[in-house]
Every structure is written in C-alpha cells, then in structure tokens.
Amino acid sequence: MIIEILVSVCLVISGIFGLVGSFGLIKLPDPMMRLHAPTKATTLGVGGALVASMLYMHFINGNFSFHELMITLFLFLTAPVTGNFIAKTHLHLNHKASDLPPTGTDRPWATFESDAMREKIESAEDAKAD
C-alpha cells in the first residue's frame, strides 16, 4: 500500500514537471529563458517517471533492474551538455561579442574567447608582415 502511494506520487509529480517544462518552452518570452524550462523541469520529470518505474518493477512486479538508473544517469549527464550547446548556438547566432555585458575581467566571454584570440594572433601576424 505504501509502495503504491509512493509510485503514484512519483508519477503525478513527474507528469506535472514534464507538463510545466514543455509549457515553459511555449510560454516564456526570451530564448535564454526558454532554455531553462526543458533542461531542468523535464529532466526532473523523466527522473520521477524512471524512479516510479524502478519502484514498481522491484516491489510489485518483483524483478529489479539497473536500466532505469542507467537511463537516469545518462540523461542527467547529457542534459547540461545539450543545454550548453544550445545556449552557445543562440549566443553565436544572435549576439555579437561587443553586445554582451562586460565580464569584469580582462578576458572576454569564454565562448567568444577563441574568436578574440584568433583576431589578436592574426593582427600580430599582419603587424609582423608589415
């Protein structure tokens, strides 16, 4: 009975978080804000569904498996990576390095640093050629 309540609570929480994540993808106004909803809320929703599945399989069905933990681990490892890549794509497509707020140090934003370094090297080579 307790396990049933636990599985049901996990399922309901996971459904709400999945719905909120996808609703935020439509609702939020700015692309960088929209990045937050799916990468955080939906990942938690999937985690809830997989935990519910693991509890159900172990206590009610009687066969324990590590697959859910593997999928959860994989998703929790890859979600930040994809989020970072999409944020980088957005920054490079829609912003120039000069539009962004200053970092407070003498180095530029990390994702634009290679561009700035290349410009510096090229200008140094030009100066040497002259």
Next chain:
Amino acid sequence: MIEYALLFAFSCYGLALLMNIYRIIQAPGPGDRILALDTLVVNAIALLALFGILEGTTVYFEASMIIAMTGFISTVSFTRFMLRGDIIE
C-alpha cells in the same frame, strides 16, 4: 490508485508532446527548434517508461536507452552544424 496516476501522467506527457510539436512547427529561430526536438526526445523516454509500467515489462528500457543516445547525438550534431556549418571537422 496507480492506474489513475498512470492515466494522469500519460495525459500530461501527451499534452507536453503536443506542445513540443507546436514549438517545432512554429518557432522564432532554429535554436528553439533544436531545443524543442531535444525536449520531445526526453518526453518520449518518459512515455516509454510509463508504458513499461502499464505493461509490467522491462523490455522498453532498452528502447528508451537507445532513444536517449540517438537524441543526445542528434542534438549535439544539430548544434555543431548551426555553430560551425560542419559536424565532423
């Protein structure tokens, strides 16, 4: 009780998939489309896990593992293509 919770979760994820498809069709930029595709894959994994609970089998976990891997690789290659115009340099 689990049946009702399952029904609730199924309808939530179904609605979430519809929202993602709407966002793929109508998006302000390519970054949002990639994000919506990534979310679609994650929601599909959750739906497969729920279907595994409904059927009482563990067969679907292999399928969701493969979907997770292909989803990650496709998202990364989409973003690499948008960034560099090339996937493998």
